[in-house]
Amino acid sequence: MHNKINEKEHRAKINNLLGKIDSGQGHPLEISIMTKEVIKLESELQDLKLEFRKKVIELLPGESPSEIYKITQTLPLEYQEEYFLLLSEGVSFDSAFQQLKIKYNF
Numbered sequence: 001m002h003n004k005i006n007e008k009e010h011r012a013k014i015n016n017l018l019g020k021i022d023s024g025q026g027h028p029l030e031i032s033i034m035t036k037e038v039i040k041l042e043s044e045l046q047d048l049k050l051e052f053r054k055k056v057i058e059l060l061p062g063e064s065p066s067e068i069y070k071i072t073q074t075l076p077l078e079y080q081e082e083y084f085l086l087l088s089e090g091v092s093f094d095s096a097f098q099q100l101k102i103k104y105n106f
Contacts, residue, residue, distance in 0.1 A: 005048060007077040014041050048077050055084070060093050071097045076106055 017034045020026065026034075053072040060068065071093060075083060079100050086096035100106075 005044065005077055007045065010041055010045055014038055017041075045077070049073060052077065052080055056087075056093065059084070059087055063093055067094065074106075075100065076104070079104060079106075 017038045021031055021034050021038070049072060052075075053068060056068050056072055057063075057065070075097060083096055083100060086099060087093060091099070
């Protein structure tokens with residue numbers, strides 16, 4: 001799995017568009033286009049999070065689904081590969097998350 005989306009950059013794009021929309025400036029057609037772009041970007045992020053969650057559940061079938069959900073929702077997408085590497089080395093799913101959280105300060 002090689003993920004090209006940087007979640008922080010994606011979120012920045014979404015927030016920038018939302019700021020423009022909320023300001024009320026611009027033609028209604030421009031606002032409509034920006035709103036559709038926000039929906040598309042949010043959908044991409046949610047699809048990637050869901051895909052990530054499914055892969056973690058496949059790797060760790062005995063773990064608590066609610067704990068997996070919490071970790072996969074919080075872990076930035078750009079650290080997925082490193083997370084899977086730690087899991088493959090036998091690190092528990094919550095310890096792997098904590099290591100990355102400390103390393104990357106998210």
